[in-house]
Amino acid sequence: MDLGIAGLRVLVTAGAAGIGREIVSAFVEEGARVFTCDLDAEGLSTLPDGVGHRVADVSDRAAVADLVDGALAALGGLDVLVNNAGIAGPTGAVDEINPEDWDRCLQVCLTSQFNLARLAVPHLRRSANASIVNLSSAAGRFGFALRSPYAAAKWGVIGLTKSLSIELGEAGIRVNAILPGLVAGDRQRRVLEAKAQSRGRSFAEVEQEAFSYTSLKAYVTPRQLADQILFLCSERGRSISGQAIAIDNDMKMLA
Template sequence: MDLNLNGHRVIVTAGANGIGRAIVEAFLAEGARVATCDIDEEGLASLPGEVFRQRVDVGDTDALRGFIRASVAELGGLDCLVNNAGIAGPTAKVEDIDLAAWDQCLNICLTSQFVTCAEAAAHLRKSGNPSIINLSSVAGRFGFRLRTPYAAAKWGVIGLTKSLAIELGPDDIRVNAILPGLVSGDRQRRVQEARAQSQGRPLAEIEAEAFSYTSIRHYVSPGQLADQILYLASDRARTISGQAISVCGDMQMLA
């Protein structure tokens, strides 16, 4: 299927590794022009040479705004913003979570998306096929025991997405959220290890329990998420907006 994304101008936050890297590589394969940021300088350096890249901590608002402006200048405009940056946050009982850890998780996972959307909106209005795709999580649909900051942030992403879809819809800017389930990779492994340690249970038991709540008991690959994002960025999705789209193997709950 030709998604007609050749020359599409795309910004992806946190594109050096994992899901973000898969998104960057998928857009490049379609002929898009891509800008990305990350805190991982080595990962950024290993991206293809045609990618515009900067080392940016998305929790630094001024640096993040500067990256968006520099990217738009480099790309000559903007057609699609993909808000991928996020952190797992602490795994602990609510009374044991430090306020600074709460603030950091919400800042990285939610406030950074608000900042990029606000900075990008004026540029997207000039595009003939504008879209914003925000990465939430199935934690944005379910409560998540011992992961209060992360779940709160990911629920917030849904509220941000729905509100911006209404606000920016008259400008033909589509705004959607992707809700990944259990995604293969180092980050998911670290999350499950933290849960296993906090609960004093074997890692294999934690993993088996997580899959027991899904209909399709396989990890989601970063490439599958990238495929969904490319479709939403294409003109074929021109009337899809305000949606929270789960890619999770039909997950029913989080333990």
Template sequence: MTYQLEGQRAIVTAGASGIGRAIVDAMLDCGMRVAVCDIDATALDSLPSAVFARKIDVSDEAALTGFVGEAMDHLGGLDCLVNNAGIAGPTARIENIDSADWRRTLDIVLTSQFLTVSTAVAALRKSENPSIINISSVAGRVGFALRTPYAAAKWGVIGLTKSLAIELGGDGIRVNAILPGLVAGDRQRRVLESKAQQRNISFSEVEAEAFRYTSIKEYVPPQAIASQVLYLASPLGRYVSGQAISICGDTQMLA
């Protein structure tokens, strides 16, 4: 499949590792020009030299909006914004969650998306192929016990996405959310390990329980998320907007 993305300009938050890195690599393979922010300086150093990269904590409003502006100046505009930044947040019962942890999870997962869109929207209006792709989670569709800050923020991402799709549709800007399930990688392993510790059971028990509620009983490769991003960013996805697209192996519940 040819995505027709040669020369298109993209910003990817948290694009130096995991899902974000898979998205960046796929974009580069399509000939896109990419700007990336991430909090991990070591991971940023591993990016190809063609990538415009900055170390940013997306919970820092001034730093984040400054990066978006600088990136758009470097790229000479913007065609695609991918809001990928996120953290797992605390794993605990609601009465044991610290309010500071709650706020930080929402700041990184949800508020950062508001900030990038509000900063980038004027440039996107000038593009002939504008798209915004927000990374949510299957937890934003089914909920997630002991992970309430994360789930609440990811539900918020879907609400933001659908509202923006309506608001910006007249400008030709399509806005969609992707909802990954159990994605292969260190981050997913750490989440399951934390869950196992919280419940005082083994990792293998938590993992087996997670896949009990998934039709396809294997981890989703990050490249599957990247492929969906390319489709939504390309002219092929011109008439897809306002959608919350699950790539989760048909996950019915998060235990």
């Protein structure tokens, strides 16, 4: 199926590993031109040939300005922004969380998306097929005990997405959010390990409990997320905007 993605100019944040790397690879496979960033210089160095990149902290507005300038110089414009960057944030009861950890989680998971959007939108307005995809989470649909900073940030992403979709609709810019659930990979393992430690339980027990809240009793793969993002940014996704799309094996609740 030709998605009409070939030639799109795409900026993906945090593309050196995990979900971000899968998103980058999926766009490249469809013929898009991609620029990305990450804090992991070694990971960036192993990206597919032709992918532009630079080391950048997306919570730093000066670094984001340099990133957008670099992407525009390399790509000659912009059609797609994928706000993928995020961190797990601290695990613990609200009265135990270090305020600095709270601030850092919101800066990376939420404010970074504002940092990128405010600079990208003037260029997206010139595109014939413009879209923004923001990574939220199943935590943006449910309360998430012991991870209040992350849940708060991901709820905020949905509010940002809905607002931007209304604001930018007349310019033809689509804005959607993807809400992953349990995603296979090192990051999810670290989250579950932290939860197991905070509860004095084994990793296997916590993992099986997490699976029990999904209908398919399994992880989502990074490629499944990437495929949905490709569709939203494609010619076939032109009618979809303002949506918070769960990709979480029908997760019903989080504990």
